[in-house]
Amino acid sequence: MTSFDSITAQLAAQAIELPSWAFGNSGTRFKVFSTPGTPRTIQEKIADAATVHRHTGLAPTVALHIPWDKVDDYAALRDFAGDHGLALGTVNSNTFQDDAYKFGSLTHTDAAVRQKAIDHHFDCIDIMHATGSRDLKIWLADGTNYPGQGDIRGRQDRLADSLAAIYERIGAEQRLVLEYKFFEPAFYHTDVPDWGTSYAQVSALGDRALVCLDTGHHAPGTNIEFIVAQLLRLGKLGSFDFNSRFYADDDLIVGAADPFQLFRILYEVIRGAGFGPDSPVAFMLDQCHNVEDKIPGQIRSVLNVQEMTARALLVDGTALRAAQDAGDVLGANGILMDAFYTDVRGDLAAWRETRGLPADPMAAYAASGYQAQIAADRAGGQQAGWGA
Numbered sequence: 001m002t003s004f005d006s007i008t009a010q011l012a013a014q015a016i017e018l019p020s021w022a023f024g025n026s027g028t029r030f031k032v033f034s035t036p037g038t039p040r041t042i043q044e045k046i047a048d049a050a051t052v053h054r055h056t057g058l059a060p061t062v063a064l065h066i067p068w069d070k071v072d073d074y075a076a077l078r079d080f081a082g083d084h085g086l087a088l089g090t091v092n093s094n095t096f097q098d099d100a101y102k103f104g105s106l107t108h109t110d111a112a113v114r115q116k117a118i119d120h121h122f123d124c125i126d127i128m129h130a131t132g133s134r135d136l137k138i139w140l141a142d143g144t145n146y147p148g149q150g151d152i153r154g155r156q157d158r159l160a161d162s163l164a165a166i167y168e169r170i171g172a173e174q175r176l177v178l179e180y181k182f183f184e185p186a187f188y189h190t191d192v193p194d195w196g197t198s199y200a201q202v203s204a205l206g207d208r209a210l211v212c213l214d215t216g217h218h219a220p221g222t223n224i225e226f227i228v229a230q231l232l233r234l235g236k237l238g239s240f241d242f243n244s245r246f247y248a249d250d251d252l253i254v255g256a257a258d259p260f261q262l263f264r265i266l267y268e269v270i271r272g273a274g275f276g277p278d279s280p281v282a283f284m285l286d287q288c289h290n291v292e293d294k295i296p297g298q299i300r301s302v303l304n305v306q307e308m309t310a311r312a313l314l315v316d317g318t319a320l321r322a323a324q325d326a327g328d329v330l331g332a333n334g335i336l337m338d339a340f341y342t343d344v345r346g347d348l349a350a351w352r353e354t355r356g357l358p359a360d361p362m363a364a365y366a367a368s369g370y371q372a373q374i375a376a377d378r379a380g381g382q383q384a385g386w387g388a
């Protein structure tokens with residue numbers, strides 16, 4: 001098997017973007033529990049994200065969601081993030097909370113509603129110019145609940161037109177990533193339900209339009225690593241929203257529900273040259289922390305991604321290919337499983353220390369006093385955008 005020492009340069013280049021909304025209170029439709037110390041402003045969310053980065057060295061950027069993270073001066077917000085050692089990352093649009101979008105946004109039959117949604121994306125692009133962000137991420141809640149409610153085909157055509165108007169506006173260095181999700185909030189049909197639809201729509205736009213794969217957005221049992229392999233083959237995998245799920249779009253800590261699936265996904269990312277500083281694939285988290293503390297929740301998340309990345313990098317690709325070519329079914333499977341079962345925690349801890357990071361970021365955070373400090377300093381933290 002590949003040695004740990006031979007993979008540290010690749011591990012050192014790993015960067016995982018944190019979602020600003022992970023630091024706010026979130027919950028289910030039944031209850032939102034508030035957590036002491038919850039940020040009241042985007043600046044406080046950025047300070048918390050910086051704390052995750054300080055403890056792990058893994059999270060140099062933070063994603064914004066508009067209008068949840070709306071401010072008057074985005075250039076100043078960029079400077080604020082810079083002062084905290086972070087850059088601002090992906091800008092997420094939001095066309096799922098206005099009354100106007102009850103029957104759709106970019107797909108709506110009413111041209112005025114479609115234009116309102118397109119204008120919102122133009123605003124997001126302006127924000128990206130001020131923040132220095134590369135990616136505009138679009139997830140649409142558009143869909144219908146009952147057969148016959150909408151013209152499924154007409155909605156695809158309107159979506160294509162709306163996306164073309166948005167794509168035309170992005171800068172030469174910017175990208176549009178289109179996220180898919182098989183259901184929720186619509187329950188009969190969703191306008192971008194799967195990778196194939198996202199691929200068809202972004203392919204019609206151009207080279208800087210790509211697919212965003214959220215690991216929680218598939219039917220149970222879906223082979224996600226196959227989708228990863230296919231999108232990388234096609235040059236259309238733009239980004240990940242990482243999280244894990246037991247049932248639906250649970251938004252739990254990545255790697256918590258199924259570490260083996262995360263390993264398999266990361267193996268295909270590496271196999272398909274989707275990993276490394278020159279890769280076009282952005283790693284992001286899209287998670288909520290409903291009952292656990294948010295900052296350690298994010299620390300645990302990035303560590304899980306790092307741990308499974310290390311194991312995936314340990315796969316002996318040469319031996320695996322030889323076994324595959326020889327038709328050695330169990331030998332090939334054994335080579336993959338050897339890497340998956342390798343406990344890299346000790347090696348990672350020792351390596352972190354050589355880089356001036358805490359060997360155990362979770363313990364270091366717990367001992368830092370930060371949680372008690374924010375609980376004392378911040379009163380009345382907000383829900384993560386949903387109520388904003």
Ligand code: PSV
Pocket residue numbers: 021092139179181214241249286
């Ligand atoms: C939708 O379920 C989603 O995954 C999209 O990425 C949204 O922008 C995000 O969740 C909001 O939490």
Ligand code: MN
Pocket residue numbers: 139179214241286
């Ligand atoms: Mn997502």
Ligand code: MN
Pocket residue numbers: 181214216217249286
């Ligand atoms: Mn989701």
